[in-house]
Structures are given as C-alpha cells and as structure tokens.
Amino acid sequence: MKKELKPLSYDAGALKGISQKTVEIHHGKLYKGYVDKSNEIKEKLGSIVKSGKAEGNQIYSELRALKNGESFANNGAYLHENYFAILGGDGAPKGEIVGRLAERYGSFDGFKTYFSACGMAARGWAILAWDLHEKELRIFACDAQNHGGIWGTIPIIAMDVYEHSYFIDVGSDRKAYIEAFFNNLNWDKIEKFYQRAKKYDWE
Numbered sequence: 001m002k003k004e005l006k007p008l009s010y011d012a013g014a015l016k017g018i019s020q021k022t023v024e025i026h027h028g029k030l031y032k033g034y035v036d037k038s039n040e041i042k043e044k045l046g047s048i049v050k051s052g053k054a055e056g057n058q059i060y061s062e063l064r065a066l067k068n069g070e071s072f073a074n075n076g077a078y079l080h081e082n083y084f085a086i087l088g089g090d091g092a093p094k095g096e097i098v099g100r101l102a103e104r105y106g107s108f109d110g111f112k113t114y115f116s117a118c119g120m121a122a123r124g125w126a127i128l129a130w131d132l133h134e135k136e137l138r139i140f141a142c143d144a145q146n147h148g149g150i151w152g153t154i155p156i157i158a159m160d161v162y163e164h165s166y167f168i169d170v171g172s173d174r175k176a177y178i179e180a181f182f183n184n185l186n187w188d189k190i191e192k193f194y195q196r197a198k199k200y201d202w203e
C-alpha cells in the first residue's frame with residue numbers, strides 16, 4: 001500500500017510561536033519528503049524481492065542502503081505524523097495521562113523539565129512513549145529518527161528538535177521553541193494516543 005501524506009488538522013498559521021512559514025516548509029516539504037522516499041524505497045525493495053535475486057553486503061550493497069533508508073524514511077514519516085497531530089491545541093494539560101506523568105516524574109512540571117532537557121540534549125527528537133514491555137511511560141532522546149528508541153514502545157508525544165523546526169522563528173534559541181511547542185500541545189489528542197497505546201496487550 002502506498003503511503004499517503006496526512007494533512008494538517010489545523011491551519012498552518014494557527015500555531016503560537018511557530019510560524020506559518022515554518023509549518024508549511026516542515027509539513028509540505030520535509031515531512032512530504034519522508035513519505036515520498038518511503039514509497040520509493042518500498043517499490044525498490046519490492047522489485048528486489050520479486051526478482052528472487054536479493055544480495056547483501058555489510059560494507060556496501062544496494063540492499064544495505066535501501067534497508068537503512070527504509071528505517072530512516074519510515075520513522076521520519078511516522079514521527080512527523082505524531083508531531084503534527086499533537087499540535088494545534090491550547091497547551092492546557094488534561095486527561096488521565098497528566099496524572100500518570102505526575103506520578104512518574106514527581107509532578108507535571110517535573111515531566112516538562114525532564115522532557116525539555118531531553119529535547120536540548122538530543123540532535124533530532126525527544127519522545128514520550130508508552131513501553132509495552134514495562135507498561136510504563138518513558139522518554140527517549142534521539143539523535144535521529146532511527147536512533148535512540150527501544151522496540152516495543154509507542155510514541156505519544158514526539159517533539160522534533162531538528163533546527164528546521166524553529167530556526168526561521170527563533171534562530172538558535174531552542175529553549176524558546178520548546179516552550180512554544182508545549183504552548184501548542186493538544187492534550188485531547190495526546191490522551192487519545194495514550195489510551196490507544198495502553199490498550200495493546202503485549203503478552
């Protein structure tokens with residue numbers, strides 16, 4: 001199945017502190033690039049499978065390049081889909097997840113401080129995820145979308161901290177961008193993703 005671009009559920013100019021120009025480039029060009037490359041790679045891998053002549057080499061091979069690209073492009077598409085889906089709200093925390101975060105990180109502010117610090121420490125993404133193994137929330141700091149996560153976890157809040165997310169708006173002030181990110185969070189969506197992830201029975 002061909003991957004389709006997921007449209008924004010709000011106006012590109014609707015966010016506070018993250019400009020229309022940033023959102024248009026980020027969604028319409030960068031995220032779209034991950035979707036398009038996911039499809040291109042899938043088609044090429046499909047041809048290799050169909051030919052019955054798959055061959056790999058760990059130093060360099062077309063298969064190695066495609067498999068690395070598959071992981072980078074697909075994770076890039078999925079994380080951006082989460083990122084754009086959880087923005088567009090009023091930033092006011094609500095839902096069962098808020099209590100769970102407070103329990104896990106001492107208080108909601110404790111969560112925000114730790115998550116924001118992970119966003120400052122990472123080169124690509126800070127991700128709050130539900131761990132299906134431990135049945136618990138956990139936070140990852142990822143240098144790229146195919147780095148730093150653990151299998152068996154489902155992203156709930158993916159915060160893009162690549163410079164393309166904020167440089168047009170605040171220059172190198174990533175802290176100001178992280179604050180803007182929190183101010184635009186849609187906690188109804190976050191709660192929905194949390195409840196959906198929690199339902200999955202790993203056993």
Ligand SMILES: [Fe+2]
Pocket residue numbers: 026030080160162164165
């Ligand atoms: Fe991005």
